[in-house]
Amino acid sequence: MAKVIKDSHSSENPKNKYQVLNWSDYNKALVKRGDITIYFSDEAIENWYSDLPNQRGAQPVYSDLCIESLLMFKVVFKLAYRQTQGFAQSLLKLMGVDDLEVPSYSQICRRAKDLNVIPYQIPKSGPIVITIDSTGLKIYGEGEWKVRKHGYSKRRTWRKLHLGVDPETGFIHCHTLTLNSVDDGSQLGDLLDQVETEVTDVCLDGAYDRLDCRDSLIERKINPIIPPRDNAVIWYLNEPDDIPNYPRNVAINRIDEVGKKEWKIETGYHRRSLSETAMFRYKTIHGNKLYSRNTSSQETENDIKIKTLNMMTAIGMPETARIKAV
Numbered sequence: 001m002a003k004v005i006k007d008s009h010s011s012e013n014p015k016n017k018y019q020v021l022n023w024s025d026y027n028k029a030l031v032k033r034g035d036i037t038i039y040f041s042d043e044a045i046e047n048w049y050s051d052l053p054n055q056r057g058a059q060p061v062y063s064d065l066c067i068e069s070l071l072m073f074k075v076v077f078k079l080a081y082r083q084t085q086g087f088a089q090s091l092l093k094l095m096g097v098d099d100l101e102v103p104s105y106s107q108i109c110r111r112a113k114d115l116n117v118i119p120y121q122i123p124k125s126g127p128i129v130i131t132i133d134s135t136g137l138k139i140y141g142e143g144e145w146k147v148r149k150h151g152y153s154k155r156r157t158w159r160k161l162h163l164g165v166d167p168e169t170g171f172i173h174c175h176t177l178t179l180n181s182v183d184d185g186s187q188l189g190d191l192l193d194q195v196e197t198e199v200t201d202v203c204l205d206g207a208y209d210r211l212d213c214r215d216s217l218i219e220r221k222i223n224p225i226i227p228p229r230d231n232a233v234i235w236y237l238n239e240p241d242d243i244p245n246y247p248r249n250v251a252i253n254r255i256d257e258v259g260k261k262e263w264k265i266e267t268g269y270h271r272r273s274l275s276e277t278a279m280f281r282y283k284t285i286h287g288n289k290l291y292s293r294n295t296s297s298q299e300t301e302n303d304i305k306i307k308t309l310n311m312m313t314a315i316g317m318p319e320t321a322r323i324k325a326v
Helices: 023-032 042-046 064-076 081-095 105-112 144-150 184-194 211-219 247-258 260-267 269-286 295-315
Strands: 018-020 128-140 157-165 172-179 199-203 223-225 320-322
Touching (some): 064 081, 128 184, 128 269, 157 184, 157 269, 184 211, 199 269, 211 223, 211 247
Parallel strands (some): 199 223
Antiparallel strands (some): 018 320, 157 172
16 A cells, blocks of 8 residues: 655644633533523413413413423423423422423424524623524434435435524524525525624625625625635626725735735634534534424424523633644
8 A cells, every 4th residue: 555645734734722711610501501490490480371362263371481491391401292291290390380280292392383482682792793604404314324325315305504693702693494495695684684783794605705695784884704706806887996995896805915814814704613613512412403394393493492502602601712832
């Protein structure tokens, strides 16, 4: 066998290493994520039953807050619907709240289709930067081993999750769930409409290097940090160089001067990678698969997962610092 010559690029540019500065507090936050009182509050017990006014048709017995709390148990502790019912029954018994009845697993499943999940109230901290990216969530189909061994069939189906993250705090400010055939740029407006805080910059990848996406951000008075595609040309309205201050044209000229790597450092584009970190957290905690089959139930499931992630983020996140190379 011929001797393998290793690429010297990796040794010349070693990967940065980071150290957690608040490990003691972060460790306590990780332990607290398993505290059931976070997902099952006194408010849920007080508003267990529905108080909706009488309407035509059958009236819901249990409140949306009750169903939402049970679905949080299901998501966080990875329970099936029947196990969720039993878990809640035993929990209420241990708490001495025997006068409350637990909805059946079939009721929880039915109510999940039309449940209005109230998003977690993220603390407002002034103007923020948003990083947006997308990832795939599996619905059903073969596993990775079977696909690699025998290929995939038509039943293999995915949904696309679009996330908008604050890189400073880790909170997920906006999200949408679409078919895997939907392009990323079409979701930009819906994502930004969900953000309740003032946004100064938005970091996006090359998939958003489109006229409609850039103009939408400019109309919102948001600075678009989007890398132009390779060999990109200057845009103009009627004749060349008639809009030199257009953000994309400014970026192309600057990249020609200093290179794309230096441009990314100057603009802070690398913050976009933190949206991928949020996706990693999502899949590590909740898995890369949706258990719901109905589209509306999938949206509710995703809303619950996003809300629990933000609740975990509020409990505590690591503070890191880069370790200087020796």
